[in-house]
Amino acid sequence: MTTASRPTLVIGNKNYSSWSLRPWLLLRQHGVEFDEVRLPLDTPEFYATIGKYSPTGRVPVLIDGELVVWDSLAILEYSSERWLDGAGWPQQRAARALARAVSAEMHSGFQNLRTQCPMDCVRRSTDPVSAEVQRDIERIGVLWRDCRARHGAGGPFLFGGFSIADAMYAPVALRIISYGIEVGPVERGYIDALLALPALREWLSDADAEQRAAKRDSR
Structure with a gap:
């Protein structure tokens, strides 16, 4: 599903998915390159697709080679160790x-x-x-x-x-x-x-575009 050098982060809607924002923000702010898979929450697409990625049927999920990490805090901890040399936490x-x-x-x-x-x-x-x-x-x-x-x-x-x-x-x-x-x-x-x-500005811009697209589609 991904290469060892470039992880995949599976997230929900940017406007609504607070748990998805957390690891996304850490990775993006620190310049870690990753592939993003966005699944709209509570839709047939979500329920048909999420099982390919998540053992819990929830987002977010981080896939790094053969390793699958679910739960936001676990992803944050892993990301700090894997790509940030522990810089996700204060040094002192x-x-x-x-x-x-x-x-x-x-x-x-x-x-x-x-x-x-x-x-x-x-x-x-x-x-x-x-x-x-x-x-x-x-x-x-x-x-x-x-x-x-x-x-x-x-x-x-x-x-x-x-x-x-x-x-x-x-x-x-x-x-x-x-x-x-x-x-x-x-x-x-x-x-x-x-x-x-x-x-965070990027996330909010994406969330706004997401909602504007949803309004257009509902007309």
């Missing part, structure tokens, strides 16, 4: 431990935000979010401010330079924008830094 041990902890919390938590405010890159809403979502946002704000205060001196991201932790929280930043959620100045500065990433 305490920062690296914290980066892993906040990434794991994102991986398993914030269910209210994820279910009530699904990623929709082109959406713009000013409707108030629920108290449950607001609690998730407040916890995320605490995490972001703490990481920036303790380890952010070297750059604009959670641990200074761009890391796996930032890839994990990029979809949250997009949700905050899409749903018009108010955040503090530290959080806003961090979101602006993410939005300035060339790779």
